[in-house]
Structures are given as C-alpha cells and as structure tokens.
Amino acid sequence: MTKYVLVSDLRRCVGCQTCTAACKHANGTPPDVQWRKVLDIEVGEFPDVSRVFVPVGCMHCDEPPCQEVCPTTATFKRADGIVDIDYDKCIGCAYCVMACPYQARYKVDGPSWAYGEQTALEKQRPYDKRIGVAQKCTFCVDRIDEGVANGLTPGVDPAATPACVNSCPSAGLIFGDLDNPDSNVSKLLRENETFRMHEELGTGPNIYYLWERRS
Amino acid sequence: MSGAGPAEVRKVPTYCYQCVAGPDLLTVRVEDGVPTEVEPNFGAEDIHPAHGRVCVKAFGLIHKTHNPNRVVTPMKRTNPKKGRHEDPGFVPISWDEALDMIGGKIKAAMDKGLVDESGFARIAASFGGGGTPTYYLGTFPAFLAALRHIDFSFGSGQGVKCYHSEHLYGEFWHRAFTVAADTPNCNYVVSFGSNVEASAGTCGVWRHADARERGIKRVQVEPHLSVTGAASGEWVAIKPKTDPAFMFAMLHVLVCEHPVEHLDVPFLKHRTAAPYLIGPNGFYLRHADSRKPLMWDAKANAPVTHDAADVDPALLGSFEVANCVEVGPDEQVWTHDRVVGETAHAKLVAHMRPHSPEWASAICDVPASTIRRVANEFLDHAQVGATVEIDGRTLPYRPVAVTLGKTVTNGWGGYECCWSRTLLATLVGGLEVPGGTLGTTVRLNRPATSRQLSAVPGPDGFMNYPMNPTDKDNWHRQPKSRSGYSTLVPLVANSAWSQALGPTHLAWMFQKEPPQGWPKPTYPDVWFMYRTNPAISFWDTPRLTETMADFPFLVSFAYTHDESNHMADVLLPDATDLESLQLIRIGGTKFIEQFWDHQGFALRQPVAAPPGECKDFTWIATQLAKRVGLLEAYNKAINRGAAGVELSVGNKNFALEPEKEHSVETIWDAVCRAASAEISGGEDSEGLDWYKEKGFRVTPMSRLDWYLYPTLADQGLRFEMPYQERLYRIGLELANRMHENDMHWWDTQLDEYQPFPVYHDVPGVWSKVLVKVGKDPKDYPFWLLTARSMQYAWGGNVGVQMIREVAMNVAGHNGVILNPRTAEALGIEEGDVIEVASHLRSVKGQAVLRQGIRPDTLLMIGQFGHWKTPLAKDFDTPSMNSLTPMELDLTDSTGSGADLVRVSVRKVKGGAQ
C-alpha cells in the first residue's frame, strides 16, 4: 500500500512563504486562497519567547472530518491517503470548511483578480470549476498521478512531487510514502521526534512536524 | 482547473537577481506563450549552494510580469511643476521622441563639459541597493562608461543604511565587503542583529538550516525577535545600539579573564600586529632606517622587524628599544634613542580592562552572566589549535564566528562593532579560516573578481589598501562628487563602487545647505534612476522628495508609476526580468552567503514578449549611445568587458565592430561566446543559443578560495589587528587637511579615528540630537527600528499583489509591532490605530502586539508608506523612513547612519478587531 505524508521540519523552516507562492503558481489559486501557507506563531512571554514558523494546509487525515460531513461525497479519500475533492459534485455548502479543524478549506463565491482586472495569467489559468465549491491542498495530486504513471517516485523526483516541497529553500518540507519503510519520510520519522497538530481530535492528520532529533 | 490543457508548454531557464543574495537559478513554465509558474532549476541542484532553489521573490516575477499597472509606453511630463501634490500629467510619447529628448539633454551637457563649475558631473545616476540593478541593466553600464563622468553620489536610494562600516572596515581588514560565518563548518555563531534568514537569500537559508540540523548554536543578540532570532538557539534582547558594549565585554572576557594561552597564540604572533610595539606617541616603534614596525623577539631578547624570520615575538609586555622612530601624520617623525614600547596586545588588554560584563550589563540591559557565558562559549567552541584539510592543504579550523546586522554595522558604533567582531575572530585565530569569520567579496579593492588576487602586500606587513589620499599634495580638496566621498572618507577608496558607498545623504543635505568650504551645490543636468525609489526608501523622505522635485531633468526607467518617478520628466519602460536578455557571472564567493564550489555564467532571457512598447535595456542603451554620438565608445566599452566579459579571450576575438549599431541578440551572442571561451580556457565558443537552452555554464573551483588566510600566509602578511595605527594616522592627516581649509563641521567624525575604538554612549547620540533641536528626549521614550522583510527586501516588488498576499502571513507586515506590556500601559489593543511620532513628524498604523520585542522598542518592518505606487498605496502600512532624520550629527566617520530613531507613541482610535 501507499500512504503519502508530508513532514515539516520546524527546525529548518524560516517562514519565507516560498511554498505558499509555489502552491499558488502550481494550482492557480485566486487572491487570498492559500492551500499552503506558513504561520508565524509566538509561544511564551518576553523575554522567554519562541517564534515558530509552521507550514499548514490540508492534513490529508486518516479520518477526515471533512469527508465525514460532506453530504455529496465530493470529498473523498484515495487509497494512497490523499483527500481530494470532486469539484463537479460539490454543492458548496461549506460544511466541510466547518468540519476541518485545520482551516485548510476555502470557498470563493466568484472570480476575483489580483489587480482588479483579469490578467493574461488569470485567463491562462481559469478556475471557474472551483468557484462556489470547496477547495484545498491536493498534495498536487495531478503531478503525483502523472509522475507515478511515468515511473517516478513522489517526494524524490520533482516532477512527481508537490510544488511546495519542490520549492522550499530550506528543504524543510519532505514528502513521501510512509508505508515504504525505506522512504525519506519513514527514515525521518524513525530518527526524529515529531508531533501532529490537533491529534486529540481523532483526525489522524498526515503532516508530521519534526521538532528535534531523536536521542 | 477547467478547460482543455495548454496547447504548448515550455520550461525556460533564467536567473533571479532581485536581491544582493542572488543570483538564484530558476525555470519558468510558459503555457501558450504565457509565463505561468516559477520552479527551481533542478538542473542546478548539484552546483548551486541552495540546490537550485529560489525564494518567494522569484515567484513574484510571474505576477510582476502580468501587472496591468505597468508603464508600457515612454511618457513625458506635461506639468512643469514638480512635487508630491502636483499631477505630473504624464502622456505617452514615442521612443523616438523620448530618446531624442534625453539625447538632447545629454548632448547639451557634453557640449558644456561633463563637469560643471563646482566640479561635479552634469549627469548623475542612481541604481537600487546592493548593485542588483546591474544584473538587469543590460549594456547600459557601457553607455555610462562611454559618457565617462557620472555622479553616483546621490546613492542607490536607501540612505547610507547598508552594512556600511562592515563594507569599509571589512575590506580593509580582510577583504570582506560583507562578512559571513563559514556556516557549513561553523558550530557557534553570535549574531548581533544579522538577519540572515531574511537577507541571505536561499543560499543563506539552506546553509543555516543544514547547520541547525547539524547542531550549530546561534545566539541572536537583538532588540526584537527577528526571523533569524526565531531560528536561533537563543535570543538575547539587547537594548538598541548598545552592541559595542556587549562586544567589548566579550573581548574583556577573552583577554582579561583568560590567560593568553587560551587564545590562538601562534596566529596572534605571526598573522596579526598583536606583537608590534607601540611607542609613547601612539604609533608603532619602527626601525630607524627601514621604518619597519618592531616586535620583541623573546628568543633573542631583542627587537626585530615585523618580517624577521625564525623569531618568537612577545605578545605581552613592555620592552626598552634603542634607536627607533615613530611615524605620525604628514610624515611627522619622533626619533627615540631609547624608549619603552608596549606590545599592541598588552595595550589591548589594558584598553579592555574597564569593559567587564558587569559594566556592559547596565548599558545593554542584559545580565552580566549571559554576556560572560556567551563569551566563554565562543572561546570553548573555537577549538583553538585544531586543523582541517581543505583540498590537500592543512588549515586552522575555528568553528566560531560573530556576525553583524544592519544598524549594528552602520552609523555610530559601527567602528566599535566591526573592530570587535574582527578582533574576536582574530583572538581565537578564526579570521578567514575554515569554520570561522569570512569575507565574501570585494567591491573597493581590485580586481573585483578575486579576493585572493586583491590581497597584495602593503605597508608594515599588512595588505595594501587603496585609501583616498590624505596627504597635503593629494587630498581631494575639491570633492569629486556631490557626496564628497573621496574627500571625507579615505577608507571608501576610489573604485566604481566607491561613490555609491560614500556618505550619499550628504549629497542630498548639501544641496540645500552646503557646509563651510564646500563647493556651491549644483543639480545634475540629467539624473537617471532605475530600480530605486528614494522618495520611499531614504531617510527623512518628505524632505528628500522636495529636493528631488527641484532636479531639472529626471529620467526614470519605470515599472509602474511610483513616488520617485512622480518627479520624473521622462519615463522609459524597460522589458523586465522575464522579458530581456543578459549574461552574468555566477558562483565563486559573493555576498551574503553565496559560497559556491563552482563559478561560471548564467543567462537571463525573455520568456515572454514584453507588453506594449517596453524595450530591452540593451536596446535602450544602444539607441542612447547612437543618439549622443557615442556608439563607438559604447561598443568599445562592451569589447573591454562592460557587459561583464571581455570580448577578446586569448586568441579568440568576439569583439563587436565599434562603428556599427548591433542588435541586442548580436551583442549578447558575442558576450556568450567570450564567456564560453573564458570558462573553457579558450577551447569553446558556444553562443547565445546554447545558453538559451542550457541556462548556465560553470566550472569547479577550490574551496580554498573561500578563505583568505592561505593567501596571507603564503605572502607572509598579517591581518591589521588589533591596533589601528594606520587609521589613527590618516584620521589625524584628514583633520589637518580640513582644518587647514577652515572646515570644522566633520570634527566629531574625525574623533572616531582612534587606534582602539573608545567606547562612548552610542544611544546617547540620538538624545543629544533631540536636545539640539530643542526637544526633550523624555518625550520620545521609545526606539523605533526596522527589520528586513524577505518577501520584499530589494525586490522593487511592492506593487506585486501576490507578494503582499503571502507577506501578510509574516507578523508585522500590517502595522507597528510593539510589546503587549507597553501596549497595556498605553491602553493600546491589537489592531488599534496608533500614532508614532519622531521629532520630525508622525505616522499612523495598526498596533501589532508581539512578545518578541523589548518593551522600549517599536518595529516597522520593511519600507512602505507609499502614496503613489499602485496597490502599495492602499496598504496603510507605515514606514519609519519619514521619521528618521538625515543629520550630520548622526553620521559616523565612514559616512553612514543607522535606521533607528527615538519616538513617542499614542493610541488614536480603536481598531477593527
């Protein structure tokens, strides 16, 4: 079996938002829709403060609350773990947006343009199918599918790897198959301490946050 | 996505050099002729320090290209009145009309003589910070070279707020225009406000992330918790501008609390001036005949010259020396029959004695125990005595470094900080060795392509340095430019970069109020401006904008309308980053953390046709050269290498016919062929088509070139540390020259030329300025600082929507950061509108409450405050630049100031949240 997960090495991330931008390029999302973004979080009080940059987005949960609530089955989980949306089925009730504890889902009601008028870029990358329906990170599923079909390994070959992972200038995002014990992500999880966000909600999120090497 | 997929998809290799931390290599996906995506250049994975990655700014290039707010035709001003509140009345014109108009002005200037009655160039130019516009200027530098006299002293548009003292002192001491830790080999870094995670580009980000994973400890000393502070092991919240005290205390710990044996004694004895004997007048004791500095040889128990072989120079102690001299300013000589000289190191120990951590604690608001611990950790991690082999050569290995950031390296205190940092490295033998503190590149010394080749023997066993003259016969009584860089700042030298690294704000200040003995101010007849927006990014920007409005003829290469080109007479739309052609050098070692194992060339090429009438810069340069009758000189300049590569390589000659007008492609094809020949030792001559397909070409280089130590060791040279006899002397000489001419307004700056920096109340300088202008410092109880935004810095991308969108994920891009404790005391809540006022004026913005800032400090990220630039003018994000004064009193001897100002703050109204 295959189970795609993302590892975010919080030690490496500097919050530069390059992944945010790369995602916007690869997926042609409209203004203010960010399937991937990096949070700038403070913990503690002056002068004992930590500032942490935390990449977030769809966690491709084992038990996706979005899928459970979706009245249309538009949100579905693939055998490889990716949670995807059938835009043609979605009615845009936004119930999945309410169910996602990661604020990973968006719904836009109409076209909006970065500069107020549609540019050549926006004409080239129409997103009308995603208007009025739920949208979120797909782990760049098209790249993965095309890559796998061409014998490439997601997380290793850039052409089969999510754009955010490819772009990261700190190599702080690592993508791969957790069911493969020899994969990059399996190795990282064995050798390092990680946590997952809001795990207590029973979602089984699949972004692992690496925070320290295992002693 | 909907609809059928694109009919045609191409991936085009190119480079991004929007910031000084470039270049990075990327590919652009082009669908049906429309650039849609940026991707890293994975083909560069093995040769680029950041494995072919580019940062968020490069991704913004797509949106920069598609921005409908672009200026896409040449335009001229129809309203002769200039000013912020005047409508310029720009109307589209043809290129012919625009070029004729500019050409006419230049020809008129040439007819009058390119230097005016005050001795200043009639044509001036300002290109944005860090020299990055050079990588987009095409062959325009060849046009400027053909014109010969250009005044660059209005600066790059940012005030003198770069790593300025570091540039000057760094080049002086170790050919370090900028300074970096040897991050891949370093284990312990004390970073005073050096914001590398935001300013060192992808190479810095990648290298430091690797280092963190490897186990480096970085202690970030700064008043607010920057992105770099966030990514550090420890944050020390120091009071603004008190870094010199912290560093002095570190030096105290090393030299006063540790026996000298804990330091790198061989390094100090043989690679520094620590054993040089200092005479009673403060100058080296020198051999009476050879005038070489003397040391005390412990082996022979006798004085020896600095270059004597097989000696054991004493580091500590005072020794009686017979028959020697001291040489002061203007060849003043003191002859000593018998005199006691003290070693420079002994003098250093005495100098640092009062500056204990306890002394510094009160100044820095940092516990003495923290300062002492950091100093001791620095020493412990230095591994004094360890060695490492690099490419077959055994070198010292000292995995510790001290790095400095902006506002630490510039303005008052910059000398103390740069000296302390260099000395800390020196004491442990960690200067220019693996793991240690390294220079990156040279800009003032020559040749610019090699730090190693620039390190040639100079006086007294040190490297040579091209100081501007201070002797009676050669001092530039008549300033060479409006900033007077070569008159006032000997250290800034006289390279092509020197003008822009002089005290450029003086050029602005002296336009209105020239000081005693200064030539009558004149405006340049023509001022070119590209990728710079001084009306936003300088200091005291409203005042500067008023001055700019008085310039008679301003030509702006314009991406969009902005606050500076609002004053322009002509706007010229250039084809931008993804639309034009240029070959540049890549690799080697460059600022800031670009340390490559390769060097070579990369091409920037059009991935899409430029919109409207936007033209390639090289075309513009050629047309201007033709119009002013300088085509031949222009082509010859290109042939000499003004486009980056000399076109004759060995027996291969790709030179352009000088008399002919050449197309953009022809010119760059020749440059590409010459580059291929150069990189292959004359073997190859691939041209433009090859580079268009491949994107770049490199050849391996030795990592030994990262370090200057081998070059000095091979030549028997010493680092000019710790004692600054040479600076002390030229300072006295400069004072003599100025006083002879009744110029006393630079005296405070002249006092800074001391053999050891003398601690003074650096923060107090700002209070004194307030008192001088009749204000009570108590009314301005806070420090206002700025910090770099990685998303924006240097990018000229403030009008790009996507950048704004993603930058808003980083705290502070929406307002003024202040500590919640401060806010509570002032009744301010998150999102409230607050007013921040300096003695000049006030700005308003939203309160952003963050724990990661000292309660006595406010922070405004980046440089906003736009009122004209489309999109940006709707931000409501304030900038400190209109609050920061341009003052001679705030200018140090290198001619730099710092980005900080004392302010008050009050709540204006409740916010939305």
Place this chain on the structure above:
Amino acid sequence: MSSVTQFRGVNPWRQTYWDGRAVGNFVGGGTGTGFLAIAAAAALAGAPARFLALVGLVFVGVGLTCVWLEIGRPWRALNVFLNPRTSWMSREALLAPVVFGLGGLAVLFDSTAALVAAAVVGLAFLYCQARILQAAKGIPAWRQKEIVPLVITSGLSEGFGIFLVAAPLLVESMPLWPSVLMLVVLGARFVALRAYVARIAGGAVPKASAKALLQVAPAVIYGGHLAPAVLLILGAALDQWAIAALAGLLAAFAGWWFKFAIIVKAAYTQGYAIQHTPARTPGYAGAGGHPGW
C-alpha cells in the same frame, strides 16, 4: 480595485461561510419541527391539523430555502442526498422531503395522523440539525456534545413558543397544557444551556469564542427562560393568553438569538497549535502553545 490582502494571523478567526442564512436554517428547522411536535399534540387534542401543519412547514421550508440560497452551487443541490452513510446534512436533507410529504398530506387532507407522522419525522430532522453542528469539528463552539440537547430543546422551545403565539388564531380558549409543555421544554433547555455554557466557560473553545457566547448567555438565560417561565405562570394564573404568547415569543426569540450567537458570532475556528517549539539548536526545544486559547 486590486486585491489588498488583510491580515489574518494565527489566532482562531470567525468563520464567515455560514452566515445569517445558515442561522435561518437552524431557526426555521428548529422552530418548524418544534412547532410540528406541539401541533401534533394539539391536533390530537382536536385542533385543526391543516393550519398547524402549514405553519410548521413554512418555518422548515423557509429554513431550507435559506440554505439553498447559501450554497455555492444551488443547481446541484440534489447532490446533498448522496452521503447519508456518514453525513448528518444528507440525513437531514433526506428527512426534509418526508416531513414535507407527510406535512403536505396533513395540509391537503387536514389529517391529524399525517401531522403526527410529520412531527415524528420532524423530530428526527431536528436531531439531525443538532448533529450537524456537533460533527463540525473545526468549530469548537459547535462540536461540544452539549450542543445536541441544546439544539433539540431549543428547537422545541422555539416551536412551542411560536405555537403559543399562533394558538389564539385557532381556538377560542386555550387550554393549560401547552403552557405546561412550554415550561417543561424551557426547563430542559435551561438545563442544556447551563451545561453548554459551563463547557464553554471551562476552556473548551477559543477565548474569543467564549467571550462572544458568555456575553449573550446571561440575557438568554434570564430573558429567555426565567422571564418566560414567570410569564407563563402569570398567564396561567391570570388566564391571559397574551401573556403566555409573550412568554412564547421570548422563549423563541432567545433560542433564535443564541443560535445566531453560536453559528455566527461565536463560530471561531479551532486555530493552530504546536506541541513543541523546535530545537533550533539540539536540546533547545520548548513547550508548545495554542494561540488564541
């Protein structure tokens, strides 16, 4: 006008996708099904089924129309039926035509039996509504288990309250039992509300969410429960229907208001949390945090 991004930050924010129209569904559905329940009892006691069924259906219908107006792709609305296996929204949607079918029969044939059946299915519909909120894991103020009894008792209270307002239009003299029933459901809602508020005050939701709810809670508790209870008793004692109707109106309004507070005002997202701060130097990791909580 270009798109100028506003700051969002890392604290939980108020969701804006479900607005007044979503509240309309919970108000209409709750009130309508509550109304059908008491209407069925009234019909069994002899009241005319047709009118009562119609009033109940109008409430439910208006509510569903509100939802239809809110969804992004209204012409695909029928897809809502596709996931009864796990989605309470599908289940609610599947029950809606049954309610309308049975209610329609009651209207058409003035059938008490059909009304009773519609009321029973309506209660199931109401239960679905409660579970819809509870299943929304992303909104802490909704996902608490105490939300289920609260939504059910509130729906009943709202419906019963409206019945007290509407009843005088049907019968000349009002019996006492509706007021008694009203008191019972009000009491039940009071208990459910107290439990819910205790949960909220106990740190189960982000600070901003708790603030929004706790701001309105006292008014809802006193104005929506104690005041109507007193009025009901007073109305019974004085045999004044108008007073009972006022009590009903207060009870219904309090439910609507609190639903608005829960669904719009207090609907803050979960926010983000980290369990540890990362070790930027090995050994230098720290405790995590949950901004906004």
